[in-house]
Amino acid sequence: MxxxxxxxxxxxxxxxxxxxxxxxxxxxxxxxxxxxxxxxxxxxxxxxxxxxxxxxxxxxxxxxxxxxxxxxxxxxxxxxxxxxxxxxxxxxxxxxxxxxxxxxxxxxxxxxxxxxxxxxxxxxxxxxxxxxxxxxxxxxxxxxxxxxxxxxxxxxxxxxxxxTADYAAMAEAQKPLVARMEAADQVRIVAPGTELEFSIKDIPVVPCNGDRNIPDGEVFTAPVRDSINGTIKFNTESRYQGTVFSDICFEFKDGKIVNATANETEKINAILDSDEGARYCGEWSLGTNNHVKHPMLDTLFDEKIGGSFHLTPGEAYEIANNGNRSRIHWDLVLIQRPDYGGGEIYFDGELLRKDGRFVPDDLQGLNVGL
Incomplete structure (x- = not known):
């Protein structure tokens, strides 16, 4: 049938x-x-x-x-x-x-x-x-x-x-987040094993609500290429080029991944050595699809998880271009809901999201169903 x-x-x-x-x-x-x-x-x-x-x-x-x-x-x-x-x-x-x-x-x-x-x-x-x-x-x-x-x-x-979600409603709920990201300069992220800072100043912001990925639900931009400093520990497994990576941890200095470890440390460094741009990041994005709550080893779903964000070593999209060019584009996900350890995101010192939930009044529409 x-x-x-x-x-x-x-x-x-x-x-x-x-x-x-x-x-x-x-x-x-x-x-x-x-x-x-x-x-x-x-x-x-x-x-x-x-x-x-x-x-x-x-x-x-x-x-x-x-x-x-x-x-x-x-x-x-x-x-x-x-x-x-x-x-x-x-x-x-x-x-x-x-x-x-x-x-x-x-x-x-x-x-x-x-x-x-x-x-x-x-x-x-x-x-x-x-x-x-x-x-x-x-x-x-x-x-x-x-x-x-x-x-x-x-x-x-x-x-x-x-x-087959209501992508029109999703697009409407994303608008105030787009405005806040466009106005922001400094981003600070805190989570277990993570203390990271970077700038998104003057980089275009793109809402995603069913146009290019299905399922959809994210708002992305890119870090200013040389601005990332600190450490990030991802809490979501990722399958890339057929290998499952876990316990991924990066240390950044002036935008570059200067130290990378994982369950497959040798292999992850081989990927990051693919070319000069592979150790710099071409995308940063906030997940906004609250129907997706848990990872399933598939990037198209995992990067949209409500209460998550992803950071991407490699190629920047032309539509949100920080100038980084690479053969790779690898979306790595960190979930900040309490069941995954919690965490905070700050824009220019203001708390934007805590434990996966947006804090400002104009962003409450993005918490529906979370």
Whole structure:
């Protein structure tokens, strides 16, 4: 039996996220989906709107073989053809499923660096992110439910509820936070193992409410590149390039990560040594989706957790640009609700958020459901 929630989700992706118009070309890229229902709904929905849908289907096990065996010439060839297609697109919908989220864990770091430089950056950073109306989401697979420590049925109910949230109401509630971030200079963050300060002065602020990620719910900017000083200890695990990292701790001096430790200290430092910009941060963001309360080893969900923030070693987005360039962009999450140790955030000495809840009267709308 066809689940009508899939059609509802397809409508959100095409109308709210991509704002797809007649005559526009949309690339639907699906990775490791267990069944094609959402792809079919998107194709039929795009055609019904007078748009032109294109589809590519990938498999992570095949991608692992491509990455592991690739030469520079092979990476450049794949990039050349994918870039030529992406350059023709007006919109992009990326749907990520996974039977094994650690599929790339044993791909050599040198190969992943090559992929980021020769394939990902030219196709996705330079074209998809910068030039198209794009949206990326996960798909509710059994392995995803397992990572969330939920049954498949319960996770599907959670997934569709979160992904089809009232993004118009979210956008309205975010407006006063955007104004406060735009006016702020110095940010101070305190949490167990964390004492961090930096500036966000004159860096653009971007509210996210269903346009580019599903689920959504964050307001981001970037630290002034050389301004971060102090120490941060993240309390949320992160899967990056197929490896699960935990107990991540960074020490910053004048914006640069000068010391990094984790359960995989050697590997995390190898990633941070990918290029000069990898040890500087390109994004700082406050999570505002209070439907998402606990991490599930998936960045698209974890970075939106109500009462959290994330700090991102690597590439800055052009829309909130602090000038940092890198092959990596790694969102790392710290949850500040009492059940995760609490904490405070200050803007220019004023307490903005305590134990995950916003304090000023004009921000109380962001506490609903927390």
């Amino acid at each position: 066809h689940d009508p929630r899939i059609d509802q989700l397809a409508d959100v992706l095409l109308d709210h996220s991509c704002q797809l118009q007649k005559g526009e070309k949309v690339l639907i890229e699906a990775i490791d989906l267990p069944e094609p229902n959402l792809i079919c709904s998107l194709v039929e929905g795009a055609a019904a709107r007078g748009a032109i849908p294109l589809v590519t289907i990938k498999n992570q096990q095949v991608q692992r073989s491509l990455y592991s065996s690739a030469t520079e010439a092979a990476m450049e060839m794949s990039s050349k053809f994918e870039a030529a297609r992406m350059a023709e697109m007006d919109a992009y919908v990326g749907i990520r499923g996974s039977a094994n989220s650690s599929q790339h864990a044993d791909v050599p770091q040198s190969k992943m660096d090559m992929y980021q430089k020769l394939w990902w950056q030219p196709v996705h950073s330079a074209l998809r992110v910068a030039k198209t109306k794009w949206v990326v989401l996960r798909y509710p697979t059994d392995s995803f439910a397992q990572a969330a420590k939920m049954s498949t049925r319960a996770f599907e109910d959670f997934f569709f509820k979160v992904c």
